[in-house]
Amino acid sequence: xxxxxxxxxxxxxxxxxxxxxxxxxxxxxxxxxxxxxxxxxxxxxxxxxxxxxxxxxxxxxxxxxxxxxxxxxxxxxxxxxxxxxxxxxxxxxxxxxxxxxxxxxxxxxxxxxxxxxxxxxxxxxxxxxxxxxxxxxxxxxxxxxxxxxxxxxxxxxxxxxxxxxxxxxxxxxxxxxxxxxxxxxxxxxxxxxxxxxxxxxxxxxxxxxxxxxxxxxxxxxxxxxxxxxxxxxxxxxxxxxxxxxxxxxxxxxxxxxxxxxxxxxxxxxxxxxxxxxxxxxxxxxxxxxxxxxxxxxxxxxxxxxxxxxxxxxxxxxxxxxxxxxxxxxxxxxxxxxxxxxxxxxxxxxxxxxxxxxxxxxxxxxxxx
Amino acid sequence: xxxxxxxxxxxxxxxxxxxxxxxxxxxxxxxxxxxxxxxxxxxxxxxxxxxxxxxxxxxxxxxxxxxxxxxxxxxxxxxxxxxxxxxxxxxxxxxxxxxxxxxxxxxxxxxxxxxxxxxxxxxxxxxxxxxxxxxxxxxxxxxxxxxxxxxxxxxxxxxxxxxxxxxxxxxxxxxxxxxxxxxxxxxxxxxxxxxxxxxxxxxxxxxxxxxxxxxxxxxxxxxxxxxxxxxxxxxxxxxxxxxxxxxxxxxxxxxxxxxxxxxxxxxxxxxxxxxx
Numbered sequence: 001x002x003x004x005x006x007x008x009x010x011x012x013x014x015x016x017x018x019x020x021x022x023x024x025x026x027x028x029x030x031x032x033x034x035x036x037x038x039x040x041x042x043x044x045x046x047x048x049x050x051x052x053x054x055x056x057x058x059x060x061x062x063x064x065x066x067x068x069x070x071x072x073x074x075x076x077x078x079x080x081x082x083x084x085x086x087x088x089x090x091x092x093x094x095x096x097x098x099x100x101x102x103x104x105x106x107x108x109x110x111x112x113x114x115x116x117x118x119x120x121x122x123x124x125x126x127x128x129x130x131x132x133x134x135x136x137x138x139x140x141x142x143x144x145x146x147x148x149x150x151x152x153x154x155x156x157x158x159x160x161x162x163x164x165x166x167x168x169x170x171x172x173x174x175x176x177x178x179x180x181x182x183x184x185x186x187x188x189x190x191x192x193x194x195x196x197x198x199x200x201x202x203x204x205x206x207x208x209x210x211x212x213x214x215x216x217x218x219x220x221x222x223x224x225x226x227x228x229x230x231x232x233x234x235x236x237x238x239x240x241x242x243x244x245x246x247x248x249x250x251x252x253x254x255x256x257x258x259x260x261x262x263x264x265x266x267x268x269x270x271x272x273x274x275x276x277x278x279x280x281x282x283x284x285x286x287x288x289x290x291x292x293x294x295x296x297x298x299x300x301x302x303x304x305x306x307x308x309x310x311x312x313x314x315x316x317x318x319x320x321x322x323x324x325x326x327x328x329x330x331x332x333x334x335x336x337x338x339x340x341x342x343x344x345x346x347x348x349x350x351x352x353x354x355x356x357x358x359x360x361x362x363x364x365x366x367x368x
Numbered sequence: 369x370x371x372x373x374x375x376x377x378x379x380x381x382x383x384x385x386x387x388x389x390x391x392x393x394x395x396x397x398x399x400x401x402x403x404x405x406x407x408x409x410x411x412x413x414x415x416x417x418x419x420x421x422x423x424x425x426x427x428x429x430x431x432x433x434x435x436x437x438x439x440x441x442x443x444x445x446x447x448x449x450x451x452x453x454x455x456x457x458x459x460x461x462x463x464x465x466x467x468x469x470x471x472x473x474x475x476x477x478x479x480x481x482x483x484x485x486x487x488x489x490x491x492x493x494x495x496x497x498x499x500x501x502x503x504x505x506x507x508x509x510x511x512x513x514x515x516x517x518x519x520x521x522x523x524x525x526x527x528x529x530x531x532x533x534x535x536x537x538x539x540x541x542x543x544x545x546x547x548x549x550x551x552x553x554x555x556x557x558x559x560x561x562x563x564x565x566x567x568x569x570x571x572x573x574x575x576x577x578x579x580x581x582x583x584x585x586x587x588x589x590x591x592x593x594x595x596x597x598x599x600x601x602x603x604x605x606x607x608x609x610x611x612x613x614x615x616x617x618x619x620x621x622x623x624x625x626x627x628x629x630x631x632x633x634x635x636x637x638x639x640x641x642x643x644x
Contacts, residue, residue: 052540073546085537089559099545150545 002063002076002153002186003028004049009058011044011210018044020210021058031180031187033201035194036233041210042190046156049188050079062154073102078147079156082163084139086131086146092118093127096146103150117149137168144176148183157189161196173199194234198222206230223355228364231284231357237321240290240331242283244361247276256283256358260327261306263351273358273367282364284357287321287332293348295336305348313343322347397620404613411609426610427618429601436615438590439597442508444622446593447576449512451569454519458568459561461520462527463553467539477528483521488514489580499585510585511593515575523568530564531557566633573626576619594619 004026011019019041026032034042047053049060051072059066067075078099086095093114100110118124121141131139140160147155157176161169177200180187191197197204198218205215206229214226218234225231231239242258247265249255254265254273263283265273291297293305308326315337322333322341333349341347358367403411404426405419430436465477488495495514496505504510534557542552558565582596594615601612 047540050540050544052543072543077544079541079544081537081541083535083537085535085541087538087541087556098542098547102546102551146545 004154004186004188005061006045007059007061009045009048009060010056011041011048011053012056017210019048022212024205024212024215026186026188029184029186031189031200031202033197033204034188034190034207035197035204036192036207038192040207042207043158045207046158046188046190050077050156051075076153077156078150078152079158080143080147080160082159084143086139086142088131091128091130092123092142095131095142096149099146099150113149117145121145136164137172140164140172144179148179152185154186154188157187159191176200195236198234206233224366224368225357226366228282228359235286237287237332239284239286239357242329242331245281245283247273247279247281249277258283258329260329263306264304264353265356266353276367280361281367282359282361284359285351286355287334289352289355290331290333290349291352292335292339292341293350295339296350297352300350300352302350305350307346307348310341310343310345310347313341324349400613401617404610404617406610408609426614429608429611430615433611434597434600435589436597439592439594440618442591443576443593446508446511446515447573450515450519450575451572453512453516454523454572455565455568457516458520458523458527459558459565460553461524462531463557465524466528466531480521480524484525488518492584496584505585506587506591508591511581514581519572519575522571526568527561527564530561534560563633566630570627570630573623576623
């Protein structure tokens with residue numbers, strides 16, 4: 001059991017900055033997810049914590065101990081790798097026992113622990129097999145088993161699900177979440193998949209180009225993204241952005257003018273946005289908050305719908321995803337499956353402006 | 369049907385070529401073995417005929433007139449120690465070159481590469497000085513040190529590439545598990561390098577055949593290797609062919625045994641990376 005602190009951590013390779021001034025505090029027992037596109041520095045951050053990369057600047061603490069110069073084996077961590085990195089010439093049992101043997105754990109204790117962990121993961125029958133005789137899902141469990149058998153204070157996972165097929169991945173997600181609940185250990189999980197991040201993380205740290213963009217709970221990230229990057233990264237399909245918009249007042253009401261159409265800003269936000277009158281803003285709206293005019297969500301006014309051309313209709317069964325175009329602006333809408341829509345038609349959609357997002361066009365920061 | 373015939377034809381052609389090559393390679397070995405069992409007259413009258421009757425006099429001469437068992441033991445000691453030393457040192461050097469980035473790592477890698485290109489025999493005179501200065505003249509360790517130095521460049525070159533091909537996460541995993549660098553090398557890396565280590569071992573068995581360095585560095589009869597000992601039967605005026613061929617036949621045996629043991633590894637080593 002341990003907390004982890006990144007204190008102004010920077011990693012450089014020559015001129016390239018992989019991680020830039022990262023500061024995060026991870027309390028004991030938290031499930032934290034590092035998420036971001038490839039090359040954002042998330043794996044490097046994890047590997048620095050594991051002791052597999054040197055830290056250029058700043059310090060990393062496990063509990064209250066600075067571990068910058070502590071070798072991996074003395075950090076009380078265990079790690080699951082993307083390729084699982086099972087030792088190919090050892091049996092599953094030997095793979096799991098390897099770390100314990102190196103720590104001179106008594107044979108009997110090793111045997112007990114390996115067998116009980118194997119039982120809890122449902123891999124007892126595999127103990128005598130070698131990694132190459134296992135399926136992808138089994139290998140993944142063995143890799144997790146090898147890590148938890150050591151009973152580490154911090155548990156690191158580097159994209160452990162990316163080698164699994166879609167169905168196994170969903171199963172493995174719940175498996176890892178349950179494991180965290182059962183062990184109560186600090187979990188730090190790296191992924192590029194925002195669905196994994198959202199479903200598993202208690203808090204999510206979104207990284208981009210080596211910088212921490214935002215760290216928050218999944219719901220808060222989704223509802224209140226700090227900037228355009230987080231807004232676009234979290235949520236699938238991604239949020240619609242309308243660049244180059246103007247805020248205009250028409251009497252007592254405020255509108256966002258996208259150039260192609262105007263939408264009505266809720267009255268309670270007028271004071272918040274007033275300083276930006278006359279400045280360029282980016283208007284963001286999630287596809288799930290744009291509805292067909294015949295099936296509006298409760299509380300959404302349908303008086304001034306937006307008209308647009310339908311380019312593509314994706315039938316998902318439980319919903320339809322419309323690719324819309326109006327005056328050179330393209331955007332997506334997730335509408336009720338009963339909506340009668342066809343490619344080439346004009347359609348009327350309504351925006352749920354209570355959950356609108358506005359960003360400064362220059363800084364790309366949210367106006368909030 | 370035509371596909372089937374073509375397939376058969378292709379297989380026949382392949383096997384004809386392979387058989388022809390095997391015959392070519394085995395021919396001298398068989399001739400040596402056959403003629404070692406004939407008296408001298410027979411060897412020249414009909415070199416290709418089977419020995420009839422079998423004449424062991426060549427073998428008798430070898431055992432009576434020379435310290436053959438001793439030579440044989442010396443050769444095994446020199447070759448065996450060389451292989452062990454080459455494997456041990458090269459695997460450690462290769463791991464360092466493949467895994468660590470240090471100040472002169474690429475310079476050192478190039479230095480080893482240069483060793484492949486420069487034939488060691490060119491430096492025989494200065495080697496002789498060095499060995500004498502070390503007090504190893506007329507000592508089997510002189511041969512072992514020279515052969516080890518000769519074998520290292522290629523071995524390091526092969527093993528460095530092999531280690532780079534291994535998934536790096538294995539090394540990371542072992543480090544997190546708490547293994548020391550030496551343990552990672554010998555318990556994780558080395559077992560996975562078996563095909564490459566097999567190739568390196570086979571390449572270095574060839575020092576068994578060397579005559580040059582024993583001829584220069586070894587004087588005492590008891591310290592001679594098989595190849596040097598055999599040369600005793602080549603006199604200035606008279607060559608004892610039966611005895612020489614008998615000694616050579618016996619010298620081939622350990623090579624064959626070693627090759628059979630390592631060939632599987634060698635083939636795997638040479639074709640590694642060709643397919644997944």
